[in-house]
Amino acid sequence: MALTAQTVLVANRAAYTPRSLPDVFSQVAYPGQMKGLGALPEPPMHPGNAGLALETRLPPSLNPEPYRIGVGDVLLLATKSAASTVEQLTGLLAAQNQRQGYTVRDDGAIAIPDIGPVTLAGMTLDEAEAKLFQVLVENQIDPAFSLEVSEFNSRRVSVGGAVRNPAVVPITLNPLNLSEALAAVGGLTAKDREYASIRLYRNGTLYQIPLETFVKRPELGKTLLTDGDAIFVDTSYDLDRAMEYYTQTLRATELKRNARHTALQELQAEMSMRRQVQMDLRDNYRTREEMGGNKRDYVYLAGEVRNQGRFVLPYNQQVTLADVLYDKGGFNTATGNPAQIYVLRASSDPEEFGAVTAWHLDARNAINITLATRMEMRPNDVIFIEEQPITKWGRALQQMFPTILGSASAVN
The missing domain is CATH 1.10.30 (DNA Binding (I), subunit A)
Structure with missing residues (x-):
């Protein structure tokens, strides 16, 4: 039968456990x-003693949301203000009067002179600008202004443990992810990553990402964080x-x-x-x-291979058709026919004595060679490569010439 992806799967189902070293x-x-x-x-005690592995418990994913103003944030409000001629000429005092910082109080409002408290907590910047526009118009003040957050103090994430500079990291207009939070504190200092983990405490639940898993899966660094999250880089076992x-x-x-x-x-x-x-x-x-005193398993090579003989199946691992062929130098395409490569496997059932399954590999198509890298060998498999048609003729002629020359000599 032809060697295909399907027949490779069938062939590999034959039970075989490689011999183990003592x-x-x-x-x-x-x-x-x-x-x-x-x-x-x-x-x-460490996980290796008990045959345990650090468990991965990922937090539920969060959807990115726009930043909402909170208590403690400092808002920078820039408005037009009347200025004297001297102020207009210098521009300095006018600029100072136009830009003013306001801290969001515990009641969620900022206190603007001549206007009074304006509640902005819980609003996005767009919503806050719309609210301020309405307030300025109602107070007959030129509504030309700009608003920005100069200090982010209301939404924060604490990061500690085996990091360079433990700190509280603010969440800004851009959503904060796990990698950014760790970078903000100078990165990790855990020396033994095998037993270290990143633990995230959120709303009464503890989540865990083993450090090795975090390094191997870059997408975990994009895990979004939210206000009140606490991150602790823990070392369960330190050398x-x-x-x-x-x-x-x-x-x-x-x-x-x-x-x-x-x-x-x-x-x-x-x-x-x-x-x-x-x-x-x-x-x-x-x-x-x-000296051949240990029982081993072999695969046999015959036909137009570079070195006819047997290949010893190694300890503790499986080998493929490609391993056997190329470990022994492959075959000479001048004499061997790449279109006629066969793997012969005798039946292990005593009632089917003499029954042989043959898989045919056509290596003229380079893509088919990849099948050889997946075809697993079993003890007593035989790899056979036929000779090229021209090689058959050449060898036949070599056998015929001595007979012809001998007959000619006898006639003379």
């Missing part, structure tokens, strides 16, 4: 305790604290036993012996490997 290749020589000092203290913990514990043990130097020497000796045992076991395994 445990001795993953063990460490640390003995677990110091002779003479007793067992080492339990290390500080510096762990090192300090072990150091202090060893010092306490030294004072208690007065034998730290001897204990460390014995620990080093025990570690050296264990390491030597491990190295011996590993060397013995490698020697058996070289």
Whole structure:
């Protein structure tokens, strides 16, 4: 059958678990305790000890909204004002009289001389300008003015924890997102990102974004924040604290036993012996490997490949048709036919002894080569490449020439 995306999926369904290296290749020589000092203290708890991972709990998404004036904001109101000839000539005093800052009071209003309180809290800038226009007209004042927020004090987000400069970050006319809030406090200072997380407290609910997830997913930095949000960059497990913990514990043990130097020497000796045992076991395994004493799985290459033989399936990982072909140098297109590449797989069912499934790959189309990168190999698969038609003729002629020449010599 032709090798296609669908047939690759079917072929890869055949059950196969790569052989694993012995445990001795993953063990460490640390003995677990110091002779003479007793067992080492339990290390500080962190997610890795319990096989846990930091959970991602994202806050609900917010829709961007226009800024609304709030208590504590400082509004800058610029209006026309009558000025003397001297003031008009200098322009300085006139400019000072025209621009005036007003703080929004607790009742939500600003107090404008000769007009009185004007409630603006909760309004957008457009709504506030419309309200001021109406008030100026009602008080028979030239309604030519401009309004802007010079200080944003009503809507804020607090940022603390493992950041450079913990602070309260104001929300301005532009919506504030998580990345901007962290940048505003100088960025992160967490040294061990694996166990650090960004925690967001909002309306009585705690949300969490692991720092590694935050770095890998840039879209999380665009998470919008709202007034009252509290961000804390937390380190569930800090390597510096762990090192300090072990150091202090060893010092306490030294004072208690007065034998730290001897204990460390014995620990080093025990570690050296264990390491030597491990190295011996590993060397013995490698020697058996070289002498063929370890059971392995193979894929076989035949036909017009550069090197006919067998390919050893590696430990702990799957390999593909492309891995096998190109690890062995591929094939010579002068003699091998790229249109006739076959993967032969015998049935594993004893009742179907002798039954073989063949997948055909036409590598003349470069796109089909990508299928070879997804076709997983199984033990005892055979990769066969047919010869070019011209190669068949050449080899046939080479076999015929000696016979023809021998017959001609006999006639003479």
